[in-house]
Amino acid sequence: MARTESTGSTWRYRWARRQNERRLRLFRSAEWSWRRRDDELRRLRTLAEQCHGSAAAGDGLLLELAPEEIVLRVVPAAQLVEVRHTAVLPAPDLTVGAPTGRLRHRLPDGVRVTDAGMAVITNRRLVLLGGRGRRDWAYGRISGLAHDAQSPVTLIQALDRRRTSGVLLPADAAAEFRFVLTLAFADAIEQREAVVAQLDELIAEHAQERPSRPSIATPGQARLSALIPGGRRTAVVAAALAVLVPLALVNAGPSDPTRQESAVAATPAPAAATGATKAPRAANSPAPGRAGPTSERRCGAPANPMGYDFCGGEKVREPDPGVCDHFDCVPGFWEGRGYLVQCENGKFSRAGGSPRACGLHGGVRRTVSG
Structure with missing residues (x-):
């Protein structure tokens, strides 16, 4: 029998299970990276104490050693x-x-x-x-x-x-x-x-810096927005469109039917139905001939509704909570204390400005701006 209890329908249990699996997967990845670095440091610590060498180690080499x-x-x-x-x-x-x-x-x-x-x-x-x-x-x-x-x-x-x-x-x-x-x-x-x-x-x-085990998500923490494709951001987009579309029609004026038709045609209504997350940008579309922040003006950055790009500008020190839905984040991403950067292997880190940023991913490739 489906469990409902005080938390509602079974979709809440499915949501909690997916959240816990995702949190555990991210934790295990971050812990594995942490343990590998810890083992390396301790091995070097032991080597620093025990590596003293000897003159006898040169026996058999075509090398004449100096005294001492x-x-x-x-x-x-x-x-x-x-x-x-x-x-x-x-x-x-x-x-x-x-x-x-x-x-x-x-x-x-x-x-x-x-x-x-x-x-x-x-x-x-x-x-x-x-x-x-x-x-x-x-x-x-x-x-x-x-x-x-x-x-x-x-x-x-x-x-x-x-x-x-x-x-x-x-x-x-x-x-x-x-x-x-x-x-x-x-x-x-x-x-x-x-x-x-x-x-x-x-x-x-x-x-x-050792990763801590994540908290357990419970069915009672599920929100109705989880039922909407795209989550809470899609609900916000739909609400914004509900306000912006009438305003566009009013501004067009009844005496100018051509502008009315243009406003209706330019309104990205299907985006709300499909859960697209870029609809808010359509409401503030750039002037003709100027590149938009989420498509043309990304300078090679992945498509994202936050408007993050590689074109230069203000560094992103407080990334959007959904940034890892659109960028391939490194394990332990939210433990970073710097700004958003892309590593050489294509992953994204929040440790920009630190000498250890992207240390396990080939180093820092470029800075993300927003």
Whole structure:
């Protein structure tokens, strides 16, 4: 027998079930992303304490170590790359970078492979033992260093070399290689404890961002607007049209039947019947020859009734509650504390302005305006 009780018809139970399934799905996605980042930070924290290397780790390598030089990491299948153009790289620092997402095994523009071999990180230098010879980068001579955010390439500028060069690594080994290289720099200036303290701070901050389990929706919370295709926004559109259509007819005047016919023809009445959510924009349609905010003037943004676009303007810091109905939002979207941005993989985040915005989605691509 259908359950009705004090909450009404069974549609309320169906609404509650769909809401709870949706909330649980979003929660599990956000929690999975959170746990992956937490595991990564704790793994790096352990590595920062245990990665001390040894001189014996260099046994079997065609590399003569200096006195008190120890090997921290050996990465096979590395390649030597050189940059065709002149570029100024940022100075090396001890910052633990945010996750860059999945790296693609491709070369950035202007970078070419010139040799292949293995990369060796010691406490004094980075060495590539290639088929054509050996390339050394002593830490004391490095003036610039940059890790590419899209590919597993690390570029290096040295004071004793005119041309910028670096290494291309296997994609699955790049993250650990970059962190061990940061530890090697820290060891060279006796600042490893600063890296450990930075990781402790990142772990503490991340623990505060853990997603909380969503509340349970009950049948009694269902609203009649849930029965209307398009929900509450469609009901608002229909009410607005009920007011605007008579006004348009009155403004046309009885002495001008042509204008009356134009007003009736321009009224998007079928949109209310089908649940279209763009009808309010029709009431404030732009002047002739000027692009409308939700169609022509989106500059590549998805169609949406809020008028959000990529054309530049005011940043969207308080998105419409229904924004994720029209945009592909990242997990944990509403936990963001910035402005609306699009990530490189096409998803949308509310963490614009944060250095960790779109960290798991390839970085920030562009800002949404509204």
